[in-house]
Amino acid sequence: MKRSFIRYISVQVHMEEHGDTLIGALVVGNEILLGKTRDTNTIFLAENLLRRGLKLRRWVVVPDNERDISRELSRFMEDGYGIIVVSGGMGPTHDDITVRSIARGLGISLGFNEKCYRRMVEKWKRNNPGKKMPETARSGLDKMAYVPADFDLIENENGMVEGLVGVVNGGRSIVFILPGVPGEYRGIVTTRKFQDYLPRKDASSVTIIEIPFRGKESMIAACLGEVQKRFRDIDIGSYPQGPMNVVIRVTGDRENVMRAVDEIRDRLREAGFSD
Amino acid sequence: MKRSFIRYISVQVHMEEHGDTLIGALVVGNEILLGKTRDTNTIFLAENLLRRGLKLRRWVVVPDNERDISRELSRFMEDGYGIIVVSGGMGPTHDDITVRSIARGLGISLGFNEKCYRRMVEKWKRNNPGKKMPETARSGLDKMAYVPADFDLIENENGMVEGLVGVVNGGRSIVFILPGVPGEYRGIVTTRKFQDYLPRKDASSVTIIEIPFRGKESMIAACLGEVQKRFRDIDIGSYPQGPMNVVIRVTGDRENVMRAVDEIRDRLREAGFSD
Numbered sequence: 001m002k003r004s005f006i007r008y009i010s011v012q013v014h015m016e017e018h019g020d021t022l023i024g025a026l027v028v029g030n031e032i033l034l035g036k037t038r039d040t041n042t043i044f045l046a047e048n049l050l051r052r053g054l055k056l057r058r059w060v061v062v063p064d065n066e067r068d069i070s071r072e073l074s075r076f077m078e079d080g081y082g083i084i085v086v087s088g089g090m091g092p093t094h095d096d097i098t099v100r101s102i103a104r105g106l107g108i109s110l111g112f113n114e115k116c117y118r119r120m121v122e123k124w125k126r127n128n129p130g131k132k133m134p135e136t137a138r139s140g141l142d143k144m145a146y147v148p149a150d151f152d153l154i155e156n157e158n159g160m161v162e163g164l165v166g167v168v169n170g171g172r173s174i175v176f177i178l179p180g181v182p183g184e185y186r187g188i189v190t191t192r193k194f195q196d197y198l199p200r201k202d203a204s205s206v207t208i209i210e211i212p213f214r215g216k217e218s219m220i221a222a223c224l225g226e227v228q229k230r231f232r233d234i235d236i237g238s239y240p241q242g243p244m245n246v247v248i249r250v251t252g253d254r255e256n257v258m259r260a261v262d263e264i265r266d267r268l269r270e271a272g273f274s275d
Numbered sequence: 276m277k278r279s280f281i282r283y284i285s286v287q288v289h290m291e292e293h294g295d296t297l298i299g300a301l302v303v304g305n306e307i308l309l310g311k312t313r314d315t316n317t318i319f320l321a322e323n324l325l326r327r328g329l330k331l332r333r334w335v336v337v338p339d340n341e342r343d344i345s346r347e348l349s350r351f352m353e354d355g356y357g358i359i360v361v362s363g364g365m366g367p368t369h370d371d372i373t374v375r376s377i378a379r380g381l382g383i384s385l386g387f388n389e390k391c392y393r394r395m396v397e398k399w400k401r402n403n404p405g406k407k408m409p410e411t412a413r414s415g416l417d418k419m420a421y422v423p424a425d426f427d428l429i430e431n432e433n434g435m436v437e438g439l440v441g442v443v444n445g446g447r448s449i450v451f452i453l454p455g456v457p458g459e460y461r462g463i464v465t466t467r468k469f470q471d472y473l474p475r476k477d478a479s480s481v482t483i484i485e486i487p488f489r490g491k492e493s494m495i496a497a498c499l500g501e502v503q504k505r506f507r508d509i510d511i512g513s514y515p516q517g518p519m520n521v522v523i524r525v526t527g528d529r530e531n532v533m534r535a536v537d538e539i540r541d542r543l544r545e546a547g548f549s550d
Contacts (some may be wrong), residue, residue, distance in 0.1 A: 140493030219412070220368070
């Protein structure tokens with residue numbers, strides 16, 4: 001029965017162990033919940049994290065509603081999340097209530113941030129050379145300059161509002177608040193300042209090996225289950241990619257991953273699947 | 276200053292009022308959290324709900340981890356969600372733990388569902404005419420036939436595992452468990468049976484009017500804020516679509532929406548923006 005094959009993916013992704021730092025995304029957006037806007041921001045974040053060996057653990061989308069926002073923020077903190085990336089709803093209009101909701105959720109007051117205001121005015125002048133700022137723009141910038149006390153700014157080169165970051169929850173959580181406009185969000189996520197807040201690489205590393213398998217998941221279910229039982233410290237996952245196409249992903253310390261992969265291969269060979 | 280314009284979108288979406296039925300999506304998927312798979316299922320669900328005048332209120336993605344799954348399910352129930360659509364992790368492999376996690380979260384035991392097993396065997400035979408079912412396939416079907424006691428089946432025409440639905444939380448919540456494979460998920464969401472569980476249309480309806488605005492959000496922030504203050508029962512939202520392109524969306528009962536839209540138009544005209 002040579003109907004399937006296994007081969008190793010040549011690229012091995014080395015992931016750092018990041019202790020217990022849980023990373024969560026809290027996305028504020030009626031538009032996303034209506035299916036009208038795709039949340040490509042969080043996908044971008046996840047990809048960026050993965051490149052550093054970090055994983056997003058929970059991703060929550062809520063409407064532009066103060067109670068929903070602050071409740072989910074509290075839950076992330078309650079669950080011990082070390083990094084919480086909040087995004088969306090930072091603009092100048094009345095329905096942009098994210099910053100206020102986060103501040104209330106944290107029990108922190110909003111204060112007028114002079115530096116934030118100055119930066120936004122500079123950007124406005126750069127974008128509108130020689131013009132006098134109309135009252136509508138000024139009151140928008142004014143609103144956006146009210147940020148949670150003790151929060152720091154992260155420069156947004158692609159838009160008006162500044163990114164925000166604060167250490168909260170008695171030093172246990174870092175909360176980012178980022179604009180939802182994709183260009184602005186991505187720009188901030190790739191700044192040195194944002195990246196520096198993420199957990200650092202350390203000596204121990206995690207190895208991931210992916211094994212493409214041509215066949216149905218049910219064909220390998222028993223085999224993978226048995227190997228998983230023998231290697232409790234590693235993760236063995238299987239992910240259907242199509243009707244006869246599954247990726248088996250083995251994640252953990254290098255030595256055990258290699259042994260488990262060998263064992264999976266041997267068992268599948270025994271079961272009649274070819275390489 | 277004729278640099279912008281407002282026009283009405285001709286289509287008016289009539290939405291039903293759906294009382295207090297909160298609808299949530301709980302998506303189980305390591306692959307989605309890694310940014311490797313897009314959760315197009317929930318977008319499909321949101322679009323389908325919207326067509327019936329219903330809105331998704333919360334959308335949570337968690338890893339294939341029993342504690343994460345059951346905790347988020349509990350939170351949906353705690354928050355009074357009437358409809359909870361769980362998806363992903365229903366397959367035959369050891370890392371497909373969604374059904375078990377939901378059952379534990381609900382304090383319900385898993386039982387072997389004879390009807391479910393029979394249906395799957397029939398599908399298998401239809402897909403593999405004349406073949407004898409190998410042991411691997413049989414044990415996969417066997418595992419997938421263990422479903423929470425009292426849950427009902429929803430036929431999945433595009434895959435092996437059956438969709439599940441149960442009335443839980445003392446009759447206050449309906450929980451669906453659907454496979455994550457897009458074709459299977461979509462097939463089940465569009466079944467009559469799934470749709471029949473959703474809240475019904477009633478007499479009162481909600482009107483949505485969208486007003487495209489060429490300009491920056493800051494130009495209209497003050498105006499929208501003031502109109503919102505005068506019409507507290509409707510929702511006025513503004514959503515940037517690009518650097519000089521905003522959609523204003525007014526949602527509520529028809530009469531107030533029309534009055535608010537007229538007022539927004541008048542105020543923007545007064546402020547110097549053209550139609």
